[in-house]
Amino acid sequence: MKKNILFACVLFxxxxxxxxxxxxxxxxxxxxxxLELKTAKTEIHNSRKKEKATLTKVESxxxxxKDLKETNASLLTNMSxxxxxxxxxxxxxxxxxxxxxxxxxxIKTINDAITKSDxxxxxxxxxxxxxxxxxxxxxxxxxxxxxTIPNTKLFGSNDKNYKIEEKAxxxxxxxxxxxxxxxxxxxxxxxxxxxxxxxxxxxxxxxDLSSKQAAAVVRxxxxxxxxxPKRMEVIGKSEYGSQSIxxxxxxxxxxxxxxxxxxxxxxxxxxxxx
Numbered sequence: 001m002k003k004n005i006l007f008a009c010v011l012f013x014x015x016x017x018x019x020x021x022x023x024x025x026x027x028x029x030x031x032x033x034x035l036e037l038k039t040a041k042t043e044i045h046n047s048r049k050k051e052k053a054t055l056t057k058v059e060s061x062x063x064x065x066k067d068l069k070e071t072n073a074s075l076l077t078n079m080s081x082x083x084x085x086x087x088x089x090x091x092x093x094x095x096x097x098x099x100x101x102x103x104x105x106x107i108k109t110i111n112d113a114i115t116k117s118d119x120x121x122x123x124x125x126x127x128x129x130x131x132x133x134x135x136x137x138x139x140x141x142x143x144x145x146x147x148t149i150p151n152t153k154l155f156g157s158n159d160k161n162y163k164i165e166e167k168a169x170x171x172x173x174x175x176x177x178x179x180x181x182x183x184x185x186x187x188x189x190x191x192x193x194x195x196x197x198x199x200x201x202x203x204x205x206x207x208d209l210s211s212k213q214a215a216a217v218v219r220x221x222x223x224x225x226x227x228x229p230k231r232m233e234v235i236g237k238s239e240y241g242s243q244s245i246x247x248x249x250x251x252x253x254x255x256x257x258x259x260x261x262x263x264x265x266x267x268x269x270x271x272x273x274x
Contacts, residue, residue, distance in 0.1 A: 132147065132171060132178075135170070136148060136171055144252050144254040145254070146250055147250065147253070148250050150247075150248050151193065151213065151249055155216075159247065160200060160209065162203075169220070173224075173225055176221050179221070180226065185253050185254070188254070189215075190236075191214035191215075191249055192238070192247050192249065193213060193236075193238060193247050194206060195209055195247075206238040206239050207236050210236035210238050211236030214235060
């Protein structure tokens with residue numbers, strides 16, 4: 001009987017001990033689960049915070065992306081406009097450059113023509129100086145060769161005379177020889193008279209006298225020395241055209257301006273072909 005009671009007590013104690021251990025283990029397991037739950041909650045909280053931060057970052061990046069797209073579209077539009085503007089400016093510059101080059105060609109052509117014209121005039125001056133020597137005053141003025149002969153040398157001491165004296169044929173003959181050697185030159189004979197007390201009824205005034213004297217020179221050049229009359233013209237200046245105290249007749253030799261412009265035009269035409 002005692003043995004049974006002892007066995008029962010041992011069994012009871014063992015059972016209590018086992019239950020206590022189980023309870024202890026259960027409590028530990030509960031604590032572990034609570035810790036895991038707390039850790040899980042913390043991780044979930046942190047994950048939610050990260051997710052929120054990530055979403056905020058994504059929204060910010062999306063906003064930046066949108067801004068970048070709009071900026072890129074604006075840049076592309078501006079670049080297209082800038083490209084068009086640059087192309088137009090380039091075309092304008094090219095056109096301006098071509099215009100400048102054309103102007104340079106025209107200026108060079110005109111300068112070449114002027115140089116050629118000046119060379120012709122210089123050569124003409126040299127020819128007439130060599131032909132006449134010191135018998136008349138020779139100069140270049142306003143692009144023309146001027147031969148000035150005192151009226152006393154052509155018409156004598158009578159200031160109202162419009163008939164050329166025999167002694168004047170020598171200088172006029174030399175001038176005619178030089179003129180005939182240059183058939184392309186235009187010739188103007190300009191009379192300058194300042195006669196006083198004109199009583200000859202065949203002379204109206206100094207205008208009339210200047211013209212008659214100039215015409216007398218033209219007739220002698222034509223009739224005596226075979227200068228083509230189509231090349232010559234008569235100008236009467238009266239006393240208002242006098243260049244000095246003594247009246248004089250001027251022979252103006254000029255390579256015609258129309259020939260100069262024709263030369264310029266021809267040179268421009270040739271340059272445009274080149």
